[in-house]
Structure formats: structure tokens, C-alpha cells
Amino acid sequence: MTQAAEASLNSLDARRSSDGGTLTLIMTGRWDSDTTGKWWQRGQQMLTQGKPRRLVIDASGVSYCDGAGVAFLIDLQQLQIRTGGDATIQGLQEEFRRLLDIYGDISINRPPGRRREPLSIIEQVGKAAVELWRDLQALLTFVGELALTLLRAARHPRLVRWKDAWLVAEQSGVDALPIIALIGVLLGLILAFQSAIPMRRFGADIFVADLLGIAMLREMGPLITAIILAGRSGSAFAAELGTMKVREEIDALRTMGLEPVRFLVVPRVIAAVAMTPVLTVFANLFGLMGGAIVMRSLGYPLVTYVNQVLSAVTVGDLMGGLLKSFVYGIVVAAVGCLRGLETKTGASAVGQSTTSAVVSGIVLIAIVDGLFAVVFYALGL
Amino acid sequence: MLPIENRPIIQVQHFTAGYDGSVVIDDISFEIYRGEVFAILGGSGSGKSTLLKHMIGLYQPMTGRIFIGGKDIVTAEGDERTGILKSIGVTYQMGALFGSMTLLENVRLPLEEYTALPSDAMDLIARMKLKLVGLEPFLDYMPSELSGGMQKRAAIARAMALDPHILFLDEPSAGLDPITSAELDRLILDLARNLAITFVIVTHELSSIDTIADRVIMLDKVVKKIVATGRPQELREHATNPWVRQFLNPGVSAETAGKGTGGER
Known part of the structure; x- marks a missing residue:
């Protein structure tokens, strides 16, 4: 039936x-x-x-x-x-x-639940301030611990788990190359095309090459690399370490006398720091290739475009960008690992850590970029 | 107390299962009767949880058929499969309550998805189930705020939301202290005897098996088959397989438990 x-x-x-x-x-x-x-x-x-x-x-x-x-x-x-x-x-x-x-003895009236009185605005502000303060303290403690461990690792390289570092370098570096290439080409293409239209009205479209060369090497190359790193690897670090925290693997490491920072964070930071400048070089190259496509379509020979770029950019521009990407690599990897280690219990905690890693990573990238702009200006670079 | 009926509610026939081409369980057959508390025993890696997961339709066996209430869960599709799944409840080793929902919301979920009951009716039914497992005062708690034993009981309440005829429990006592474990055993026995629910339990807890199980089967990792079937006490005392006797009498050495040292395996 x-x-x-x-x-x-x-x-x-x-x-x-x-x-x-x-x-x-x-x-x-x-x-x-x-x-x-x-x-x-x-x-x-x-x-x-x-x-x-x-x-x-x-x-x-x-x-x-x-x-x-x-x-x-x-x-x-x-x-x-x-x-x-x-x-x-x-x-x-x-x-x-x-x-x-x-x-039969159940009452159809629902028993009163636990009282959850909503917090007043003052309490909410206070709570947020305390949480922010604790977050900053945790960040400072972590930065200090990481710096000390990195120094120790520099003096005693055998302390570093190089096998893990190579693996992470492959995952966050080599595996990221296709997306870096795609975004780089598209960015170069769009930048060149959007700037070529108004500049052509003044007969200045050859200077698109100058614009693109300086913008990519000094700013856009390191920036898009860092943002992709935050989205790809920062989130992966947070999810990986967060899951380990939920499964009590971090506690197991501690009880075995192994510091999670040395064991888990240092290989990731080293790998990210090594890979970010390399990826930035690729992002720069692919960005310039995107620009080349536009310049060719505007009728300029490739050699003209290359000569124009080479005359516009300096080694200082390239090195400045690579220095930025080096710092971005530290920031993104460290904050991803920190958020992972801070994961609370429960399935949603890993998701929150991952989101927090990406958001914090991007915010810190913006702050560091601003600081670099001020420092470079002050130094006349 | 309701009697165990003499007709099978679950029939497993010539069941073979494994992973990635390697066989874990090889051609086993058994029946479970309505109202029975049936335990699946075996050492680590013997395929207990694998068998359970096939019985609840999570995986497809290599060969064989599994009839739940006369319908084959292996071949069932669409409404027939939904009908079978509604007639069973499952609790997992870690409880598997949804961490973002309160206990009441966890128990209400199957009612919301499968019935056309009004909201106040769903609330009442969910509270009835929580009360049955002694958790009504905690209905607005999040799972993370509860102890392991309470989470297991809440998982049973959720599994019972649609009044299934069969409850599958995967390691219900795992990670619980002896007192909480005994409370859980009493609850299972109450539900089996008073509501005529058939229980299929995968467990390692020998004390639980003695208290609650009407019948057990023992799986063996080496031969990949059922090596013993019967009432726990009978097997403990009269099993011919020395490994089975040693498993059920852990304080006794293999030599004392049987004539050889696992030679019959």
C-alpha cells in the first residue's frame, strides 16, 4: 500500500x-x-x-x-x-x-529555557575591545615566539623540518603558478587596455609600457601574489592547523615536548617566504606579457615595447617589489598559522579560523603596503 | 515488556564487502529478529563498522543483499530507499550532532525534513524524545556544552525522531565512563523492551554486551567471516573457537581459554 x-x-x-x-x-x-x-x-x-x-x-x-x-x-x-x-x-x-x-507525562507547554539576556551596547563595545586587546596580545606573543624560533632555526638549520618545508613550498608555490599566470596576464591586459584608451587621445600610448612596467614591478605584482597567497595558502594553513587542533594533534605535539611553532609554523613560513618572491617575479612577467598583447594590438612592435619597459623600470623597482613580497609572505603564512592554532572546538571553528586567516591576511597586506609606500617615499625610492 | 518476535526484520544474505579491491568481509549471512538487541563484535579491523555502514545504505557491497523490513537497501532507489531510511535511525561513534544547532533543533530536523507536522507538533515530539533520554532540561543547549554521554543520548533522541523500528548504534559506549556507559545500556534496554525497537549495536564493551545483547555475532579479521553466533553467555562458556573464548574472557590466557593458541582461526 x-x-x-x-x-x-x-x-x-x-x-x-x-x-x-x-x-x-x-x-x-x-x-x-x-x-x-x-x-x-x-x-x-x-x-x-x-x-x-x-x-x-x-x-x-x-x-x-x-x-x-x-x-x-x-x-x-x-x-x-x-x-x-x-x-x-x-x-x-x-x-x-x-x-x-x-x-504521557510531558507538558505541552515548553519549559522555560536558559536566560540569554542580550548584551547592552556598552557591554558589546567593552567585550569587543577586550577581545581586540587579547587578539593583539596573542599576535605579539606569536610574532615574538616565531621570530625567536626562526633565529634559532637560522643558527641550527637541522631544527627545521625541511621535508615539510619542501612539500609546503610545492603546494603554495609551484601549484599556485597557473593561477598567478592567469591573473597576471589578465591584470596586465586590463591595465594596459584601460590606460591605452585615454593616453592614445594625447598620442602618449607608448607610455603605457612605462606605466605597466612600474605598476607591475613596484605594486601590482607583489600585491596580487600576496592576495592569492592569502586566499590559497593562508586559508589552507589555518584549515590544516585548525583541524589538527580540533583532533588534539597539537596537544599531542606539546605533550611530546615538540613546540607547534617550530614543528608546524616554521616550515610553512620558510616555504611561503621562499616562494612569494619567486611567484612575484612570475606575476610581473605574466603581467608584462598581458601588456605586450595590448601594445601589439595597438601596432607597436614587441621590441619597442620591451625597450620602453626596460628604459622605464630600474633594478630598484624590482628589488623594492621583491622586498615587499618577502614581507607579505611572512605576514600571510604567520597569520594563517596563528589563526589555525587559535581554533576553538567544533566543526564551525575551522571554518571561522579559515575565514579569519584570509581576512586578517588581506588587511595586514594592505597595512604593510601602506607602510612600505610611506617608507619608500621618505627614502626617495 | 514486549517479547522478541520470531520473524526477521533484517536479513543479510551472502554479503561481501571491502575497499579498493581488498575484501574485508567475505560471504556472510545472518538474520536479526524484531525487538532484538543484536551486537556485532570483533577485533579492530574485522569489519564491524564496515558491515554497519553497508546495512544503513552508506556503501554498496561487492556482492550480497541486505533486506530491511523486507526491502533490499542495496538495490532500493528513490521513494523506496527514503522509506527504508525513515524506518531506521543511526547514531555514530562521536554522536554526530550538528554543532550549530541546539539539541531541540537537532531532534526537530528529521521531522522538519520528512513530515508535514505543524511547528508546535514538531516541538512537542522533539521534546518527548529528549525527555525519553533524560535531556529535556537541556533542549536549548548546544552540543558542545554537553558531556560525551549526554551527546550520545541526544544522538539517540535524534535517531528516534521519526519513530524508527530499527536503531543502529556504532560504538555507543566508546569514550564513556563506566557509570555513564551503564546508564546508556539501561536506556537501550528500556527502549528495546518498551518500544519494541530492534537495536543493532557495534561495540567492544564486553560488560555492555552481557547486559543488553540478546544475540551477538563475532567477525574475524583473518578468515573475514562470522566465527561465532549466539547468546553472549553461551559463547563465553561454550564457544569452541579459542580466539572467541579469549575475546569474551579477556582475563584468561589463550591456553586456558582453548585447547590451542588460536589454532582454529
Whole structure:
């Protein structure tokens, strides 16, 4: 028998006594979680509209009843008692009566839950300030610990887990090359095309090569590399270390006397620091290739474009960009690992750490970029 | 107390399963009766959890059929498969409660997805199930705020939301202290005897098996088959396989438990 056919076999009828004081509800058929729903509110309406002194539920025709059917009986019974009347259930088979006995003492009124008073604005501001302060303290502690461990690693290179570092370098460096290439080419193409249109009106479209060369090497190359690194590797570091924290692997390392910073963070930071400048060089090259496509389409020979770029940029521009990318690499890897190590318990905690790693990474990249701009300006670079 | 009925509710026939081409369980058959508490035992790597996961339809066996209430879960699709899945409840080793939902929301979830009950009805039914496992006062707690034993009980409440006829429990006592474990055993026994729910339990806990299991099967990692079937006490005392006797009498050495040292394996 299909479920639809079974559902049609269940019914609820009301019958009033001649004096109107007794309402008899006659239930027949299957009363389970599939078939009870359609009668739930109808049953309540029959009761509240009729307002009988006495309610009799005739369940002798019930062929099957599970928790949902029993809940329906309890609901009707308690609604009637709440209005001051009395209620009787008749004819329910023994096996279903047993269910009623098991569940019968539940109240249809939901018990009061825990009080969760909302925080006032002042409390919220205070809480946020305390959290920010703790976050800064944790960041400072972590930076200090990382710096010391890196110094120790520089003096004793055998302390570094080079195998892990190579693996991370492959994952965050070599594997990131296709996306760096794609974004680099597109960025160069768009930058060149957007600037070529207005510059052409003044006959200055050859200077698109100057613009592109300086912008890519000094700013855009390191910046897009760092942002891709934050999205790809910073998040991966946070998720990996976060999952290890949830699975108590970090605690296991500590109890084995192995510091997580040396064991897990240092290889990742070294790999990211080594790979970011290399990826930046590729981003620069691919960006300039994108520009070359536009310049060729504007009718300039490739050699003209290359000569123009070479005359516009200096070794200082390239080195300045690489220095930036070096610092971005440290920042992104360190903050990704920090967020991973700060992961709390639960499945959602890893997601929060990953999100926080990417957001913090990008914010820190912007701040560091601003600092570099000021320092370079002050130094006249 | 409701009696165990003499008709099978689960039939496993010529079941073979494994991973990546290697066989873990080789051609086993058994039946589980309605209202029975049935335990699956075996050493680590013997395929207990693998068998359970196939019985609840998570994986496809290499060969064989698994009938749940007369319907083959291996071949069932669409509405038939949904119907089978609604007739069973499953709890996992770690409880597997949804961490972003309160206990009440966890138990309400199957009702919301599978029934057309109004919201107040779903609330009432979910509270009934939580009360049954002694957790009604904690209905607005998050799973992370509860102890391991409470999480396991809440998982049973969620598995019972749609009043299944069969409950599958994967290592219900794992990680629990003896008192909490005994409480959980009592709960399982109450539900089996009073609500006629059939329990299929994968466990290592020998004390639990003695208390709650009507019948057990033992899987063996080496031969990849069932090496013993019967009531726990009978197997403990009369099993012919020395490894089975040693497994069920862990304080006894292999020599004392049997005539040889696992020679029959």
C-alpha cells in the first residue's frame, strides 16, 4: 500500500452529545509522523470551537500509532484539561497505550529555557575591545615566539623540518603558478587596455609600457601574489592547523615536548617566504606579457615595447617589489598559522579560523603596503 | 515488556564487502529478529563498522543483499530507499550532532525534513524524545556544552525522531565512563523492551554486551567471516573457537581459554 493510500485511511470525526457538553473525537486508521500532520490543527480547532465540558477520544479504530500519534493525543488531552474540562481516551490498543504511558507525562507547554539576556551596547563595545586587546596580545606573543624560533632555526638549520618545508613550498608555490599566470596576464591586459584608451587621445600610448612596467614591478605584482597567497595558502594553513587542533594533534605535539611553532609554523613560513618572491617575479612577467598583447594590438612592435619597459623600470623597482613580497609572505603564512592554532572546538571553528586567516591576511597586506609606500617615499625610492 | 518476535526484520544474505579491491568481509549471512538487541563484535579491523555502514545504505557491497523490513537497501532507489531510511535511525561513534544547532533543533530536523507536522507538533515530539533520554532540561543547549554521554543520548533522541523500528548504534559506549556507559545500556534496554525497537549495536564493551545483547555475532579479521553466533553467555562458556573464548574472557590466557593458541582461526 502506498503512503498516500495509507494517509487516506486515517480520519478524525467529531460528534457532540445531545446536551452539547460532551465532544467525542473519533480517530481511525494510521496515526504516524506521515499522517498526523494534516489533522493536528483541525483537531485543535474542533476542541477550541466546541468548548466541551468533557472530551472523549475514541481511539478504538486506530490501527497504528507512533510518537506523532501519541503527541496528538497528549496535545488534545492537555488542551482540554487546560480549559478546565476533563478528557478521556478510550479504546486505544494495549501496545499504543504503552506508548502513551511512556510519553504521557510531558507538558505541552515548553519549559522555560536558559536566560540569554542580550548584551547592552556598552557591554558589546567593552567585550569587543577586550577581545581586540587579547587578539593583539596573542599576535605579539606569536610574532615574538616565531621570530625567536626562526633565529634559532637560522643558527641550527637541522631544527627545521625541511621535508615539510619542501612539500609546503610545492603546494603554495609551484601549484599556485597557473593561477598567478592567469591573473597576471589578465591584470596586465586590463591595465594596459584601460590606460591605452585615454593616453592614445594625447598620442602618449607608448607610455603605457612605462606605466605597466612600474605598476607591475613596484605594486601590482607583489600585491596580487600576496592576495592569492592569502586566499590559497593562508586559508589552507589555518584549515590544516585548525583541524589538527580540533583532533588534539597539537596537544599531542606539546605533550611530546615538540613546540607547534617550530614543528608546524616554521616550515610553512620558510616555504611561503621562499616562494612569494619567486611567484612575484612570475606575476610581473605574466603581467608584462598581458601588456605586450595590448601594445601589439595597438601596432607597436614587441621590441619597442620591451625597450620602453626596460628604459622605464630600474633594478630598484624590482628589488623594492621583491622586498615587499618577502614581507607579505611572512605576514600571510604567520597569520594563517596563528589563526589555525587559535581554533576553538567544533566543526564551525575551522571554518571561522579559515575565514579569519584570509581576512586578517588581506588587511595586514594592505597595512604593510601602506607602510612600505610611506617608507619608500621618505627614502626617495 | 514486549517479547522478541520470531520473524526477521533484517536479513543479510551472502554479503561481501571491502575497499579498493581488498575484501574485508567475505560471504556472510545472518538474520536479526524484531525487538532484538543484536551486537556485532570483533577485533579492530574485522569489519564491524564496515558491515554497519553497508546495512544503513552508506556503501554498496561487492556482492550480497541486505533486506530491511523486507526491502533490499542495496538495490532500493528513490521513494523506496527514503522509506527504508525513515524506518531506521543511526547514531555514530562521536554522536554526530550538528554543532550549530541546539539539541531541540537537532531532534526537530528529521521531522522538519520528512513530515508535514505543524511547528508546535514538531516541538512537542522533539521534546518527548529528549525527555525519553533524560535531556529535556537541556533542549536549548548546544552540543558542545554537553558531556560525551549526554551527546550520545541526544544522538539517540535524534535517531528516534521519526519513530524508527530499527536503531543502529556504532560504538555507543566508546569514550564513556563506566557509570555513564551503564546508564546508556539501561536506556537501550528500556527502549528495546518498551518500544519494541530492534537495536543493532557495534561495540567492544564486553560488560555492555552481557547486559543488553540478546544475540551477538563475532567477525574475524583473518578468515573475514562470522566465527561465532549466539547468546553472549553461551559463547563465553561454550564457544569452541579459542580466539572467541579469549575475546569474551579477556582475563584468561589463550591456553586456558582453548585447547590451542588460536589454532582454529
